[in-house]
Amino acid sequence: MNEKRKYYLLLLIILIAGVLIGFSGLFLGRFLVPPKEVLNTIADSLNSYIFGIGTKPEGIYRVVVMNIRLPRILLNIIVGASLAVAGTAYQGIFCNQLVSPDVLGVSAGAGFGASLGIILTSSVGTVTTSLALAFGLLSVFLTFTISKLGKTSSPLTLVLSGMIVSSVFNALISLMKFIADVEDQLPVITFWLLGSFSNTTYADVISIIVPVTVGILVIMAMRWKLNILSLGDEEAHTLGVDAKRVRTIIIVAATVITAACVTVTGIITWVGLVLPNICRILIGSDHRYLLPLSCVSGSIFMIIVDLIARTLTAAEIPIGVLTALVGAPFFAFSFYQMERN
């Protein structure tokens, strides 16, 4: 009971902090909008769009607050939650706290699929998204198969297999860039690969919301089964869970989420690895509590990191740089913790 209370308290604190930070994100940015104008714009927008009264806000402030900052923060929330949930799910099904969408090669695979899509269609559309998903699934399948080739299997085997698969797909991405049309395809690929939230539009938010919500709901529904599966296939079987079937469903859901995020924001590393581990230290390993906590803390983490990325210096810092700066030391820390246990 004590642990449950701690969980609800943590969830509440993170949610409140998330709302506050998300809201303050509307006030911050390189373009100075007076706080009063921000509030006016929000109030006017609420009145006109939700309650249907008053006039729609206009002018540069409206564009900055409602069309640039708001969709960007919304996308931060969605992508942060998605990557953290996908990471938690992958760690659970592979019984390994060192894996994540990027470590398993899913991000690189989806990245290659998406670059192939851009080469074929010169845009980021349905074909690109489908290819990202297909290659994301292929990469997780390859990583898992390679890790099972050896006689012994340790957590590091899966990490190393993921490294192999990632390098292959990263090489293929470079190949795609090499053969891409320098005028229109190469800039699209390069820009998108940087992993960035800049130029986010509502269209991005809308394109990602359905696959991501479905994926997260599927994984959340499986939260208890994920506990059983994290004990390993043999024990899952003896506890009445068909490990292969449940694992396949969770892999597909987590890969759909990752591929959708990669298609919109490019490859953002470390989030799926770091957040689940921080939450595990805070609340324990039970996925009934771990998944919701990862979900909300992933969102808030992404809002904060993106806020730093877009406000710290005159030019925007690539988001991957910041996530890596936090993630790399933590990767070392989790590895140390795991060895100690």
Added chain:
Amino acid sequence: MVVEVINGSFRYEKNTPLLENISFKVEQGKVLAVVGPNGSGKTTLLKCLLGILEWNRGATHIDGKKAYKTEHYMEIGYVPQAYNMSFPYRVGEMVLMGCNKQLSGLSVPSKADIKRADDAMKMVGIFDLDLKDRLCTKISGGQLQMVFIARALAGSPKMLVMDEPESHLDLKNQYSILRMIKRLVRENNMSFIINTHYPDHALRLADDCLIIYSGKWIHGPVRDILTAETLKTCFGVNAKPIKIKSNRGVDFDSIVVIEDLE
């Protein structure tokens, strides 16, 4: 519940057969001990019996029906050997996972399940130790073994399959496990299949015994099977069954190894 293995054979890929045409039966309330040297296939036998591995030939039958799906093994609880856990679950969470068999579809444990997990912990005598919120990685080997037994009991099984439950444990913990098995048979009419390295434990606990060694097997009532000759053939050591009195003056059979160290 009657669990029966009929002509079970198993080999790992291209290796020589580990288990060949094994047949035995365990009836409700009975204990079968499986003994044999390292690498003889005791753990493999349990895995095949439980459907974790697939028999190459033959099958496990539960109440006369061939078992081949995860659902068919619902009434058998499994207690694995102590192992390194991927995630440090709390004791309460670990035991609660045993209730999964009673959960339909995607439901999560209810208050009734939590009570069943508590009851299972009471049955093995760890409820009062205040372990519930401790991490499984931070308790002793003996306690962890009890946690695994409680987890298996939380699924309300009619039979427990245990893989060397007393190995890695000190003498005191070994005997508390043996006593508990005896008690569960006596009070709950549970059946057991137990892998053990100790012929002495087999003799004291089991009704029947299955000896596996170098691809061969012998099965029968424990006193007929665990003789000086079979122990010599199977383990290559000189040992013999003896009758002695316990601390409370009760006669019981035991096995002593009569090898000198020179």
